[in-house]
Amino acid sequence: MPENLLTVRGLHKVYGKRDSKFEALRGINLKINRGESVAIVGKSGSGKSTLMHLLALLDRPTKGEIILDGTNTSKLKQRDLNKLRNKEFGFVFQQFFMNANDTVLNNVILPLKIAGVGAKERRRRAMHALTIVGLESKAKNKASDLSGGQKQRVCIARAIVNNPAVIFADEPTGNLDSNTGAKVEETLFSLNRDKDITLIIVTHDEELAEKCNRQIRISDGRIESDEDLATEREIEAEIAAENEELRKNHKTGDMDADGLRDDATVSHVKVKEVK
Amino acid sequence: MKALDIIKEANQSLLRNKLRSFLTILAIFIGSFVIIISTAINAGVNDFIDKQMESAGGEDYLEIMSTATSDSINSLMNGEVIKEYDKKSTNQSDLQITDEQVEKARKIDGLQSIDLMTQFQVEYFKLEGFDKKYSSMGFNLMPRGTLRMDLTAGRMPNNDDETTYEILVGQDYVKYFGFEKDEDIVGKKITLYAPETLKCSMTGNADDCTKPVELTIVGVQAPGVMAMGGARINVAAMNRITDINYAGLPNEARVSVMATAQVDPDRIDEIKDKLAEIGLTAMSIEDEIGQIKTFFDAMLTVLKIFGGIALVAASIGIINTLLMSVQERTREIGLDKALGMSNGRVFATFAIEAISLGFWGSLFGIIVSFLIGQAVNFVTHETILSSLPTFQLIIFRAVDLISITLIIMLIALLAGVLPARKASKKDPIDSLRYE
Structure with a gap:
């Protein structure tokens, strides 16, 4: 039985207000298991980046909830979210985002520095991460001296230095030619295979998406297709049932009178019940 | 993130833009230098006066002149060369200390002797x-x-x-x-x-x-x-x-315009009041020292104000430098935040960068003031102050240097609040998208 890592229920994200209101996500339900490699695919403007930002806890949803490893993240304070990201997630971006003037090693160390790990320990772990991506010999080099592919592998080293549960990769090969891109892909998938790190890749590159064991297609803020559509229907039905129950409770006056009907507040009630 | 890491980070980012940081530090240095050197001169002068007076004794000594004389000295000091005729203060005989006044003064309790100082x-x-x-x-x-x-x-x-x-x-x-x-x-x-x-x-x-x-x-x-x-x-x-x-x-x-009196030091204020009643103004050694000190203090306060103005200008420089730094490092801030750095830490990074600017500026101020101070002390000893071997024109006191440094660091911190807030409020996603 695969272990559930992420559950997303009724996720909505609205940008702007009133006239300039734009609904980027319109009710996303999905489950991701530990060790999966998932590609989130879609045209630009489909909402795939927004979905990734929400999954990565970089942004908060307007409605809905994300449950990570059994923790309802909408209940967490910003500080705890920061800690969670620092401990559980690794990030790989299309534009690398490295400090070009600093050494490769110092770039890899960054998440550990933020976590407050001691100097000796973080050095050791960063060297280990660099060894995994095959760049230990470049540790002392300036980041700006590396090639594009090497840079992205350093970024992968940075993403795994904290032993994360999930790596979020936003178009990881978008800035690379096909040869170097292939090497970066290989590094990512081997981490997924060997270290059981869950991989969530946002891409519009179909070839890369095909290499993942699951593709989630996003269109107009909704899931268009997913191998695991059954789960989604399940969640949908769950939410509907909860709403129904809520409505009943509301009528009998058991609940607060503030119309707890939207998906976000469903979770509110549920957590209360669990306690 | 550990405090030491933040301090290191802040100073490394200052080193990234060496010229810009240097110029900002230079501006702070000018202000701190002026303040440090004038404080040191003030300390030197006060120390000298104190040393001179320490051995002088004279707690029982009063210098006396008629109130009319004292008034006209005061108006002269205030630049009133010509003023409306007032019989009291312009009458020559009023400027003198009269025998009658001396007789009255002798009867004051606690006044042991009075000597007219005739020319x-x-x-x-x-x-x-x-x-x-x-x-x-x-x-x-x-x-x-x-x-x-x-x-x-x-x-x-x-x-x-x-x-x-x-x-x-x-x-x-x-x-x-x-x-x-x-x-x-x-x-x-x-x-x-x-x-x-x-x-x-x-x-x-x-x-x-x-x-x-x-x-x-x-x-x-x-x-x-x-x-x-x-x-x-x-x-x-x-x-x-x-x-x-x-x-x-x-x-x-x-003609005696001055007199000296020996009095009971414990009753000196009371005696001064009684002398005033008979038209005599008395000054104790303390009053005279006070006058000299006030004069120097006033002069050096003006200098310190100039230093303060320079510091205000410098803190605008700090704000500017840090705002540019925040702008340049938008994506870096975005990354830091994505990787879990809290707003508070981002704020602290920039605040400490500001404090570091202040610290380096004032440290250079101390070093340069110290070198110049030593040189000035040496030269003045060889020349104009050679007859006063115990006098150091410029004295650096640790307590002054530390408090000036702390004050400058505080000013720098205040200047850093705006840019640091700006940095801490940045949204990680928007910052990562920043071109």
């Missing part, structure tokens, strides 16, 4: 063992009481005996007459030739109208502000010389 003249003097006549800058009074001069040899002149004439000379006398040691001049007789003014105005020949007063040199005074003017004679000698000066003249001709 006295000495035509020339002779020193035992030397044939020639010499003239000097003048002779001051060594008043009664505990007032002490810094001595290098001998003792203070005695004021107990009204017939013993004694004098305290400055080191200039030792040098001029070629004595090897200060002790060598002690015990020598010095004869002052006082003119009989009335007689002299008729004969016109100083030799025919002067009378000698023989004094014993009892001590040598160390160089210092108190020694300026050369020599000090005791009250008995002064009275003797004035008697010669005014021989044959009516008593009214003796």
